[in-house]
Amino acid sequence: MIKVEQVYKTYINKHRNFLFFSETRQTEAVCGVDLYVNPGEIVGLLGMNGAGKTTLIKMMSTLLSPTSGTITIDGMDVVKDALKVKSIVNMIAGGERMLYFRLTGRQNLEYFGNLYGLRGSLLKDRINYLLSKVGLEKAADTPVERYSKGMKQRLQIARGLINDPKYLFLDEPTLGLDVSVAKRLREFVQELVHREGKGIVLTSHYLEEIEELCDRVYIANNGRIIMHDTPKNLVFNITHGNVLNIVVPEINDKLNNNLRTLIELHNANIEISSNEEGILISIKSKKDITTEVVQTIYNSNVNLISLYIEKPKLEDAILQLENGVA
């Protein structure tokens, strides 16, 4: 298990003003973060302005030391037992960096495998397995500079899995990828978690991706974790549930009164407007009250023209949260 406890990270940067004169500035990138990741689950890290996501990931992957607080991975401290931790974690970032373009895909994997002490037939088998897993067998001996974006990204994934890490950090892994490539990648990530029991930390700008993949989500803002829950609960708690839209030809007094009572009872919101079909009633409530509303309309002798339910997405939740924070 990855365990982050009360972690702070302060950067001290020197800014050169003129010639050799410089001033130091402090930036608090991460302030008092607690989080955990179990093997066999995908945890999302969502950030708003200056969230400190990358700093957090780099601290968990041993590239940065926390200013204070502790991070342990399977009981090993990322600072004191850095070398042991390194052999069970790896990181995959999106974009086209982090590969040697003049080397072939296979040569890249061989080099990085060597860095983890892998060699000989063990490494060879591992590389062949990974290449077939990411569908690059045919391009294995082509220099990376001739790869497409998607192929480079798949090679990145193979590279990140070269040491068969128990924990994997994915930093924007689908950045700029085609829809179909991104989809296959997501399926692969799910397979890694559910079949191989890896623990994964994922950051992404694509909120559907987080919603689809993650078991739990941490939302960070200005270096602090401001919320932590399952994607479903997050959406529900932030957006106050579903919106029920009903179109009716008219609203009589009976319907009006009955609806008001119902709304008050469930502590919901109601908005009435008109559209080309008739009068649109939008009801927002934490609890699903569709049945009650339909019953009320029926009881009030009003016809129902149409009914649809808007389910809010994580994106709506985050937008709302951002507005609230701002």
Place this chain on the structure above:
Amino acid sequence: MKNLMTIFMAEFKKSHFLYFHTNMIYFSLLVWPIILFFSAYYSFKPFDTKSENVLSEYVSNQEIGSFLLIGYLGYIFYFSLMQSAFQMAPERARGTLELIFLSPVSRLAVIYGRAMANLLEGVWLFFVFTVLGLFFFGDIQPHNWWGIPLSLFLLIISAVVWGGFLNAIFLFSRDAGFFFLIIQEPLLLFSGVRIPIPVLPIWGKFISYLFPLSYVLLIYREIVMRGASLFEVSTMIYSLLVVIIVFILLTSWIIRKAEKNSKINGSMALY
């Protein structure tokens, strides 16, 4: 040990495929040094080489060509490692440096693997240069043939250690061009490549003994041009070994410092 060899080979292969295909290596390790060599050779022309001077105590006037040739030969080795250290900058920009630090590999092995790989790549250029040199200055007649492999061995070892040191320094530095100026040019000036060290004023001698190349060139010339025995150069060899050890210690200290620094600031560059 087996791990160390694996890293060595890995760095070797990587460097080979990354840099050896490019034209750069021919220019930087053959064309430029040859031009520089001739520039130095002709720089001696305006002077009175017929009468007695300080230089003639150490190198006879007919030997200036071969004196410079040996100097530049050592310099090429050291220069090729400067070139390899320059490649730290693209590694940083591409993010692959971060991946190396993400892995549990021995940092010192990576650093020396790189240096060794780049040096071996340059060896064949050295032969081209030597053959060309012998063609133009046919007066290199070594007194001790056994001295050539020994000198070459010392040259390679010291150059790898020097290269490791530069690689480590370049972990720190964003501005490679500046380090080139404050390290490479004094190396050319004070390590006896063009000016014999005994001729230098005392402060110049002090600087020269900071460079391992100075010792190697002294030993090389003593053996090949003077016919000195192993016993006569043994003090020099011991001094060289001490300097090499100091450089290895310094390198490993720098790497640890650089990594620690990067863990704190998120960037390895101190400068």
Place this chain on the structure above:
Amino acid sequence: MFLTIQATFRRNYLVMRHSLPYTSIIGSLLSGFYMILFSYLIYKIMFNGKLDDSFIKYTGSSDYITFAVLGSTVYILSISVLLIVSRSLISELRQGTLETIFLSPASRQGYFLGCMLQGLMLVGIEFIGILVMGFFFGLDITNINPISASITLVLIIFSFYSQALVLGAIMVWFRDTYITQNTLITLMGLISGVSFPIEYLPDWLQYLSKIMPLTFGLVAFRETIMLGGELVSSFESISYLIMLTTCYFLIGKYLLIKVEKNILEKITE
């Protein structure tokens, strides 16, 4: 054209003010220092200040230090001007701003002149700095003919400018700066008479040196400073210099038009 010069000057000036390239200034000063130090060490210490008669025959002077200091100073000046102008296009290419410049009807010469004039602000500091260092080593300019020296200096700078146009076109064409610039710079150091008169070189290298404006620029500049010559007395080298400047300018202009087409096609690919 004037507006383009002004605009480019201003833009580069702002960039310079934002991040003063003091490493490049220190770099140039250090290079100059090392070059002069090398000349000083071999002349004073290795050869006890004894020159060969041939040197006096070739240069008309027995002041080696002044010869070497002027050589180093103008050599470093040539490198700075060449690089500032020739690298301007390729750095626009790397930044991705080249297309916008080519898209505009702005005068190309105005652009390059603006780059050079702005660059001269720093180059001037380097030039004076190296000369000042030279005094400590024994630079002697008591014979100077100030008017001829200034005119010669301006002509020299423009000759480097023209040469830089050709160099810039080559750099953009091959998408390379490192190999091209270092090869040219080291070659100029060998064949242009920077630290020794070119007469010592084999004939074929002497012929090659005739295509370098630096060769003639140095002869003329040394003449006006070391021998106090009027412009007329260095008529031959001055006219060669002007001729070379014109040739390089025309070739550079032609090549840049070619390169411009080539780049626009390649970018769109």
